[in-house]
Amino acid sequence: MSLRVRSALSAVLIALACLLAPVGTLAMWATYEIGDSGRYEATTAPLATDPAVREAIAAATTDGIMREVEVGPRLRRPVRSFVHEAVRSFTQTPAFHTAWDAANQAAYDAVMRALRDDRERAVTLDLAPVTEQVKRQLTHDHVPFANRIPVEHTEITVLRPADLTEFRKGFHVLEFAGFWLPVATVVLAVAGVLVAVCRRRAVVATGLGTALGAGLLAVAIAVGRRLTLAGLPSDVSHAAAGAIYDTLTTTLRSVSWLLLGLGLVVALGALLTERIARLRRASAVPTPAPAEEPTQVRA
Template sequence: MSQRARSALSAVLIVLACLLAPAGALASWATYEIGDGGRYEAVTAPLATDPAVREAIAAATTDGIMREVEVTPRLRSPVRSFVHSAVRSFTRTPAFHVAWDTANQAAYDAVMRALRDDDERTVTLDVAPVAAQVKRQLTADHVPFAHRIPVGHAEITVLRSAELARLRKGFHVLEIAGFWLPAVTVALAVAGVLVAVCRRRAVVATGLGTALGAALLAVAVAVGRRMTLSGLPADVSHAAAGAIYDTLTGTLRTVSWLLLAFGLALALGALLTERIARLRRVSAGPAPVPAEEPTRVRA
């Protein structure tokens, strides 16, 4: 194979590897973090302490309770304020963490079933267990008529049916590519470097391309956050949705920064080794021969 053909083949392989690197990171994240129930639960458990999430849960639970409580219009506002304060206080207790973990796991199972099956129903998070816990707390505190509070279904929409078809196709592709895409990416990068005429330059190109792909991945995560929040209904807490999005994509953002640092370090390392090798070749060369002094002719 001629040097020109080797250079062209190396360039194609390296470009493909750099393009697939962010896609491989995204596929691995979807498969091994979002698609794994245990890891998902570990990642989202701290959301129970997030102020925005607690406030959203308190508002949804209060709305659910007030829909079931029959009070006169004059008393509705103070009763709602009292119930909301009680629910908000409850969200700071260990019992709320247990209720959150239970409801969150149930919502996760429902989302996974919807993505992996053909269920087109809207996925919701039932916060009725929180309402039941609040009712027991108010009753224990001897709040008048607290024992008469009916506990119905108080739901928060997690995934609308209109979004399921699009997300299901993308999730299936990511699950399949979760293992093979990173392996193919590494294989293409290694092959591109080995085929190259100048391997150091190929390593520099691979590092810079990987860093560029990682930067694009970080930008895509940020743009996805903005698009997700802008598409939410008015009755959905944007602060809570933003906190959940940031928690779920935290690993993906970390991976993008690690890939960026790795790519830049790889390119810089190749440039430095080339510089060092050049200096060594110069210093190891033969010593210059001193010029002979011209012979002086006496008159």
Template sequence: MSHRARSALSAALILLACLLTPLGALSAWALYGIGDTARYEATMAPLAADADVRDAIAAGVTDEIMREVHVRPRMQGPVNSFVRDAVRSFTQTEAYVTAWEAANTATHDAVMRALRDDSEGAVTVDLATVTERVKLQLTDDHMPLANRIPVEHTEVTVLGAEELVELRKGFHVLEVAAFWLPAASVVLTLAGILVAVCRRRAVLATGLGTALGAALLGAAIAVGRRLTLSDLPPGVSDTAAGAVYDALTSTLRLACWLLLALGVTVAVTALLTGAYARHRHRRRAATTAPAQAPAGEATTQIRA
């Protein structure tokens, strides 16, 4: 294979590897970061103490209560303030934290179970498990009449049947991509470096391409955040949704920074080693040139 063909093949392999790297990071995050129950719970747990999330929940619960409670128009303001203050106070208790964790766990389990199974129909969550955990927490806190709270089976739809079909297709693709994309990226990178005529330049290109891919992935996360917040349903808090988005993508953003640092480190190392090699070559040429000059002069004198 000619040098030109090897260089072209190496460039194509490295370019493809640099394109697959951010896609592999995205797929691995979606499957192992969001899809794993333990990691999801660890990600969502701190949001129970987030002020914006608590305010959004307090506002939503207050609106639901006020829809069910009929009061005179002149009493709506005071009653609304009283209910909101009571709900906001509840969001600072251990029972609220228990309810938050139970609701998130139940919702995540129901969605992941539906994605992995081939069952049809909407995804529903039974609130009885959430109510049971809150009841136990209130009983432990010695709240009066807490043991009399009824635990009723109330199913809430969290995902429609049509949405589930589309998400299941994407989830199956992620299951394959989360393993094969990173593996293919590594194999293509090694092949591109081995095929290259100048391997140092191939390593430099790989580092720069990896850093660029990480930067583009970080930009995509920022754009996705803006699009998500701009497409929220009416009445949903932007700040609370932003806090949830930031929490869910924190691992992916960390992966972007790691890939960026890795790419820059590899590129800088290739540049420094190349500069050092050229410096050694110049020094070697400079030391051998004076040694060859006297030998030439002696030959001239002998001939004379």
């Protein structure tokens, strides 16, 4: 194999590896972070203490209760304010954390089932467990008519049918590629370095390409957040949705920055070792002795 062919083949292999690195990272995140029930539950459990999420749950639960409670026009505003404060106070209790975990796990199971079948229907989060806990708390505090509050299925839409179709296609692709893409990325990168004529330069190119791909992934996560929030309905809390998005993508962002730093370190290390090798070769070359001047013969 000629040197020109080896250089071209190495460049192609390294370029493919660098292109697949961010996609493989995304696929691993979807498969092993979002697709795993235990990891998902551990990741989203702290959301029960997020102020924006608690406020969104309080507002939705209050709306559900007020739709079922019959009060006069003059009393509706103070009653709503009182119920809202009661629900907001409840969101700071351990009982709410229990209700949140149950409702969140139910929503996760519903989303996973929806992504893995072909039914086109919205995925919703049922707030009935929260309403039930609030009713018990208000009854315990001897609030008038609290025992008459009906526990209805107050639902928050998690995924709309139109969004579900797009998510399903992407999820299937990422779920399948979650294992093979990272393996292919490593194989291509190693092959590209081994085939290269100058392996140090190939390592530098691989490191810089990996860092560039990781940087693009970090930018894509930020752009995805903005687009996600921009596409939400006006009645959905953008602050709560942003908190949920940030929580779910924490690991993905961390891995992208880790790859960025690792790629730069590998590239810098290869450049430094090449510089050191040049200096050693230069110092190993013996300095030529100065030429002796010819001796003049006197007559």
